[in-house]
Amino acid sequence: MSRTRAATMADVARLAGVSTATVSRVLSGTRAVDPAMAQRVTDAAGRLDYRINLLGRGLRRTSTSTVGLVLPDLRNPFFSALGQHLARAFADSEVDLLLFSADDSITTEVRGVRSFLGRQVDALVLIPVHEERSAEAVALAASSVRTVQLDRRVPGTAASYVGVSNRDGVALVHDHLAAAADLDAQPVTYVGAVPDSSSAHERLDAVRRWFGADVDCLLGDFSAAWGREAASRLLGDGAAAGTLVCAADVIAAGAVAHLLSAGHRVPDDFRVTGFDGVGAELTHPSLTTVRQPVEVMAAAIRDLVVSEEDASARWFEPTLVVGGTSPA
Amino acid sequence: MSRTRAATMADVARLAGVSTATVSRVLSGTRAVDPAMAQRVTDAAGRLDYRINLLGRGLRRTSTSTVGLVLPDLRNPFFSALGQHLARAFADSEVDLLLFSADDSITTEVRGVRSFLGRQVDALVLIPVHEERSAEAVALAASSVRTVQLDRRVPGTAASYVGVSNRDGVALVHDHLAAAADLDAQPVTYVGAVPDSSSAHERLDAVRRWFGADVDCLLGDFSAAWGREAASRLLGDGAAAGTLVCAADVIAAGAVAHLLSAGHRVPDDFRVTGFDGVGAELTHPSLTTVRQPVEVMAAAIRDLVVSEEDASARWFEPTLVVGGTSPA
DNA sequence: CTGAGTTCGGAAATCGTTTGCCGAGAGGTT
DNA sequence: AACCTCTCGGCAAACGATTTCCGAACTCAG
Numbered sequence: 001m002s003r004t005r006a007a008t009m010a011d012v013a014r015l016a017g018v019s020t021a022t023v024s025r026v027l028s029g030t031r032a033v034d035p036a037m038a039q040r041v042t043d044a045a046g047r048l049d050y051r052i053n054l055l056g057r058g059l060r061r062t063s064t065s066t067v068g069l070v071l072p073d074l075r076n077p078f079f080s081a082l083g084q085h086l087a088r089a090f091a092d093s094e095v096d097l098l099l100f101s102a103d104d105s106i107t108t109e110v111r112g113v114r115s116f117l118g119r120q121v122d123a124l125v126l127i128p129v130h131e132e133r134s135a136e137a138v139a140l141a142a143s144s145v146r147t148v149q150l151d152r153r154v155p156g157t158a159a160s161y162v163g164v165s166n167r168d169g170v171a172l173v174h175d176h177l178a179a180a181a182d183l184d185a186q187p188v189t190y191v192g193a194v195p196d197s198s199s200a201h202e203r204l205d206a207v208r209r210w211f212g213a214d215v216d217c218l219l220g221d222f223s224a225a226w227g228r229e230a231a232s233r234l235l236g237d238g239a240a241a242g243t244l245v246c247a248a249d250v251i252a253a254g255a256v257a258h259l260l261s262a263g264h265r266v267p268d269d270f271r272v273t274g275f276d277g278v279g280a281e282l283t284h285p286s287l288t289t290v291r292q293p294v295e296v297m298a299a300a301i302r303d304l305v306v307s308e309e310d311a312s313a314r315w316f317e318p319t320l321v322v323g324g325t326s327p328a
Numbered sequence: 329m330s331r332t333r334a335a336t337m338a339d340v341a342r343l344a345g346v347s348t349a350t351v352s353r354v355l356s357g358t359r360a361v362d363p364a365m366a367q368r369v370t371d372a373a374g375r376l377d378y379r380i381n382l383l384g385r386g387l388r389r390t391s392t393s394t395v396g397l398v399l400p401d402l403r404n405p406f407f408s409a410l411g412q413h414l415a416r417a418f419a420d421s422e423v424d425l426l427l428f429s430a431d432d433s434i435t436t437e438v439r440g441v442r443s444f445l446g447r448q449v450d451a452l453v454l455i456p457v458h459e460e461r462s463a464e465a466v467a468l469a470a471s472s473v474r475t476v477q478l479d480r481r482v483p484g485t486a487a488s489y490v491g492v493s494n495r496d497g498v499a500l501v502h503d504h505l506a507a508a509a510d511l512d513a514q515p516v517t518y519v520g521a522v523p524d525s526s527s528a529h530e531r532l533d534a535v536r537r538w539f540g541a542d543v544d545c546l547l548g549d550f551s552a553a554w555g556r557e558a559a560s561r562l563l564g565d566g567a568a569a570g571t572l573v574c575a576a577d578v579i580a581a582g583a584v585a586h587l588l589s590a591g592h593r594v595p596d597d598f599r600v601t602g603f604d605g606v607g608a609e610l611t612h613p614s615l616t617t618v619r620q621p622v623e624v625m626a627a628a629i630r631d632l633v634v635s636e637e638d639a640s641a642r643w644f645e646p647t648l649v650v651g652g653t654s655p656a
Numbered sequence: 657c658t659g660a661g662t663t664c665g666g667a668a669a670t671c672g673t674t675t676g677c678c679g680a681g682a683g684g685t686t
Numbered sequence: 687a688a689c690c691t692c693t694c695g696g697c698a699a700a701c702g703a704t705t706t707c708c709g710a711a712c713t714c715a716g
Contacts, residue, residue: 006472008702019666024704031705032664051472054446055387056702059671064383074412077405084402087429091436096443099427101415108419115424118382119447144334144379224609250610257612261652281552282578283611284585324589336672347696352674359675360694384672387701662713669706675699682693 007048016044027052058120067305068116070100070109070137071127076222077250078276078292079127082150085298086125093302095122102129109137117144123305126159128152131198142311148304150297152197153313161313162300166199169290170206172320173245173273176288180327186271187239189216191230191255192247203247203275211245222247227254235262241269249274253283256325272325277318285324292318335376344372355380386448395633396444398428398437398465399455404550405578406604406620407455410478413626414453421630423450430457437465445472451633454487456480459526470639476632478625480525481641489641490628494527497618498534500648501573501601504616508655514599515544515567519558519583520575522547531575531603539573550575555582563590569597577602581611584653600653605646613652620646 009027013020018037025031026041033041044050058064069086071079083099090097100116102109109129116124123146128134131154138154141147147159177188188211195201200222207215218233220226227246231254234242246252252274259270266272266285274280277291293316300314322328337355341348346365353359354369361369372378386392397414399407411427418425428444430437437457444452451474456462459482466482469475475487505516516539523529528550535543546561548554555574559582562570574580580602587598594600594613602608605619621644628642650656 009704010702020703021666021668021705022664025665028704034664037665049471051442052446053387053448053702054443055383055392055448056671057704059381059383059387059673059702060704061671074402074408074415075405077403077408080402080405080408084429084431087402088431091431091433096428096439098443099429100424101412101427103412103416103419105419111424114379115382115426118380120381120383143377224607228609253610257610257614260612261614279552279610281556282581282585282607284588286585286589337674338672348673349675349696349698350694353695356674362694365695381672384701385674387672387703388674389701658716660714663711665708665710667706667708670704671702674701676697677699678695678697680693680695682691684691685689686687 007050008053011048012041012044012050015048016040063122064120065094066096066098066119066121067123067125068098068100068121069125070102070112070116072102072129073104074101077278078248081278081294082127082298085294086301089298089302104129106130106133106137109134110140113137113141117141121145123147125150125301125305128154128197130196131201146305148301150301152199155198158311160304160311162297162304163315164292164318165315166202167206167209169275169318170203170210172290172318174210176320176322177243177271177273177326186241186243187216188243188245189218189234190245191218191227191251193222194219200247207245222250224250224254227251228258231255231258243271245273247275249276249279249287249289252287252289252325256283267324267326271327277321280321280323288323288326289321290318291321335378339376340369340372340378343376344368391450392448393422394424394426394447394449395451395453396426396428396449397453398430398440398444400430400457401432402429405606406576409606409622410455410626413622414629417626417630432457434458434461434465437462438468441465441469445469449473451475453478453629453633456482456525458524459529474633476629478629480527483526486639488632488639490625490632491643492620492646493643494530495534495537497603497646498531498538500618500646502538504648504650505571505599505654514569514571516571516573517544517546517562518573519546519555519579521550528575535573550578552578552582555579556586559583559586571599574600574602577604577607577615577617580615580617580653584611595652595654599655605649608649608651616651616654617649618646619649
C-alpha cells in the first residue's frame with residue numbers, strides 16, 4: 001500500500017516531450033493535435049498511470065460536470081428508488097451524480113448543501129427534510145446554483161420543483177374505495193405523517209378534501225414501525241373492521257403486518273391502501289397503492305438540470321395499482 | 329435566479345483590509361489572528377456572503393476530508409441501510425461521505441471510482457458489484473487511496489474488508505431449523521443468488537456445508553421478484569411443503585408473498601428464512617432472519633478509514649432473529 | 657513569388673486557496 | 687543595553703489543470 005506521488009500533466013508532458021497544453025488538449029479532446037504527437041501523449045499517460053485531478057480541472061473550468069443530490073434518509077425505500085432512478089438517468093450523460101444523506105436532520109442537510117456548493121456542482125437536487133425548516137438549505141442552494149426540489153418542497157422558494165400530484169393520488173384511492181363499498185358504512189382512518197414535509201402536508205389536505213374534513217387521522221412518520229403502531233392503536237380502540245388509507249407503502253406494510261398478526265383479515269375486515277408504489281411486491285396481500293412515475297420524474301429532473309429555463313414546478317400524475325389489500 | 333460571480337477570499341481580504349493569508353487563517357482557524365482583525369474578516373465574509381471553494385482548498389491541501397462510497401444499487405434495502413448507517417457514522421466527524429450508485433454495472437462502478445479518485449477523496453468504501461469483474465475497480469481504488477471493501481469483496485486485492493461471517497450466519501439458520509424439526513424429513517431448498525458476488529458465493533458454500541452438498545439450490549438475484557419466481561417454480565414442481573432458506577430478506581419476502589398468495593401456510597407448510605435483517609418488520613409473518621450488525625460494521629469502516637493501519641479483513645458475527653416464518 | 661488564411665504547438669496567465677518564509681514589533685532576561 | 691524568544695501579518699509560491707494569445711509552418715490562390 002505504499003503510494004508514490006501521483007503523476008501530473010507536467011510529468012506526462014515531460015515524458016512525451018511536449019507541453020502541458022498539448023497534453024491537456026489530447027486528453028480532453030479540446031482541440032485537434034497531430035496524431036503522432038497525440039499517440040505519444042496517450043502512451044506516456046498510460047505508462048505513468050496518469051489520472052486527471054478533477055480539482056484542478058474544476059478550478060480552472062467553470063463547470064465540474066457534477067450534480068449533487070441531498071436526500072433525507074436512504075432507508076426510506078421511496079427515496080432510495082428516486083436516488084437510483086436519478087442515478088440511472090444520469091448514467092449515460094457526462095454528468096456525475098453524487099448523493100448525500102441528510103440523516104433526517106436539517107443541520108446535516110445544510111452541511112450537505114454547503115459541501116456540494118463548495119465542490120462547485122453544476123446543479124443541486126434536493127428532497128427537503130422539512131417543509132419550513134429546510135428553507136435555509138433550499139435558499140442557500142438556489143442562491144448559488146440551479147436547484148430542483150424533488151418530491152417535497154419548501155413553499156415560496158425560487159427553486160424548481162418536480163413531484164407528484166398528491167391531491168390526484170388521494171383522489172384515485174378515494175374513488176377506488178368508494179366504487180367498491182359504501183364509505184360511510186366503513187370507518188376510514190388516515191394513517192399519515194405529521195405535516196412536516198410538503199408531501200405529508202398535501203396528502204393530509206387531500207385526504208380531508210376527498211374523505212371529509214372530519215376524517216379520523218393518525219399522524220406519525222414515514223416508517224413501517226409507525227404503521228404497526230397506528231394499527232395497534234386502532235385495534236386498542238376496539239375497531240374490528242375499517243379502512244386504512246396510508247400515506248406511504250412502508251406505513252401500509254407495517255399496518256397490514258400488525259393487523260394480520262392480530263388475527264384480522266385483509267381486505268375482508270380491514271382495507272388498506274399505500275402510497276408511492278415501491279416495494280408493493282414484498283408483501284402478501286400485495287398493496288393497493290398509488291404509483292408515482294419515478295422514471296418519468298427522474299428524466300424530468302435530468303432535463304431541468306441541463307436546461308437553461310427559469311425555475312418551474314411540475315406535478316406528475318400518479319396511477320392506481322390495485323392489489324390485494326382492497327376489494328377488487 | 330440571476331447570479332453574480334461568487335465572492336472569493338481576495339474579495340473578503342480587500343473589504344476587510346487584510347491579506348488573503350489572514351482571511352484563510354481566520355476562516356480555517358489554522359493559526360492565531362488578532363481578535364479585532366478576525367472580527368473584521370468574519371464580518372466582511374458575512375457581508376459578501378463568502379463561501380469557500382473546496383476545489384481550491386483541496387488542490388492546495390493534501391486532503392479533501394471526503395470519503396466516497398460506491399455501491400451497486402440503492403434499491404437493495406440492505407445496501408441502503410449500509411449507506412445510511414455509514415452516513416450517520418460520519419455525521420459528527422469532519423469528513424463528508426459522498427455516495428455513488430454503480431447501477432449494478434461494472435462499467436459505471438469504474439466510473440464512480442475514477443470520479444472519486446479524481447476528486448481526491450481521502451478514502452474509498454466499495455461494495456463491489458461483481459466478485460471477479462470488479463477487480464479492476466477495486467485495484468484502481470486501492471492503488472491510489474485507502475480503500476475498504478464492504479459486505480462483498482474481490483479476493484486477492486490489497487484492499488481491506490469489512491463484512492459478516494456468512495458461514496456463521498448460515499450455521500445459525502441451520503441450527504435453528506434443525507432444533508425445531510427433522511431436516512431430513514422436510515426438503516430444504518436454498519433460494520439464493522448466482523455466485524457473482526462474494527456474499528452470494530459464501531452463502532452458497534455455507535449452505536452446501538451445513539445443509540449438505542446435494543441441497544437443492546435455486547439461484548437468481550437479490551430481489552423480491554426472484555423470491556416470487558423461485559417459490560413459483562417450487563410449487564410448479566409439485567411441492568406442498570418444505571423449507572426455504574433464502575440468501576436475503578427481499579428474496580424471502582417475495583417467496584413468502586408468493587406462497588401465501590398460492591394458498592399455502594407459513595410456517596405450517598413452508599418454513600422460510602431470510603438474511604440481512606433489514607425490513608423484517610414489513611411483512612407478516614415477520615421474517616426469521618440473520619441480522620447483520622450494520623451499526624458496528626459502519627463504525628468499523630469509519631475507524632479503518634481514519635486509521636493508518638495496513639489493509640486488514642474483519643468478519644463480524646451475525647445474530648439470529650426468530651420471526652414468524654419458522655417454527656418457534 | 658507573395659500575401660492571405662489555416663492549423664497547431666508552446667508560453668504563460670489564471671482559477672481559489674493554503675502555507676513556508678520573512679520581518680516587524682512586543683516582551684522578557686541578564 | 688543587548689540579546690533572545692514569541693507572536694502574528696503579508697508576500698509570493700505552490701497545488702494541477704485549462705485556455706488565451708502568439709507565432710511558426712504550411713497551404714493555396716492569383
